[in-house]
Amino acid sequence: MYARCAVVAITLSAALGLAPEAKAAAARGAVLACRDQADIKRAFRPVSDKAAKDDPAYFRGKLSSGQCVQLMRDQKVDVDQRDGPLWCVRPSGALDCFWTHEKAIDLYPAPPRQPGEQPSQKKR
Numbered sequence: 102m103y104a105r106c107a108v109v110a111i112t113l114s115a116a117l118g119l120a121p122e123a124k125a126a127a128a129r130g131a132v133l134a135c136r137d138q139a140d141i142k143r144a145f146r147p148v149s150d151k152a153a154k155d156d157p158a159y160f161r162g163k164l165s166s167g168q169c170v171q172l173m174r175d176q177k178v179d180v181d182q183r184d185g186p187l188w189c190v191r192p193s194g195a196l197d198c199f200w201t202h203e204k205a206i207d208l209y210p211a212p213p214r215q216p217g218e219q220p221s222q223k224k225r
Contacts, residue, residue: 126180126190127210128172133160134199135169138187141200170199178206 135141140163146153163169172178172192181198182189188206189198 126178126206126208128174128176128178129205129207130174132172132201132205133169134172134190134201134205135163136197136199137168138184138200140169141187141202145202172199172201172205175210180206180208 133141133144135144140160143156144160160169164171170192172190177193178190179193180188181191183203184200186203187200188203189200190206191198
């Protein structure tokens, strides 16, 4: 009986260990991310769209209710899901996933500079 439980426990822990990991990434700049894909599609529609005039008030409400968040430049996120150009990212330490546009996320951010380190100069 105990041997069977041990085999099941080892199998479960191995299966969990083989699960694909989320990719560590960072936000390229200040960007909106929402729990619902429809909200992000609405946020990235053309400004020329006549219905877009009501969007600022709509998204202020979404931000205050927690349905959307503002990601900051270089904020660390994990990419949990991808659906075409929309990616569901989870800010480091958060439990919830928020959808945003793929171009707002840098999959391979540069490592942080050391104290006193100068930014690299471009060669001419």
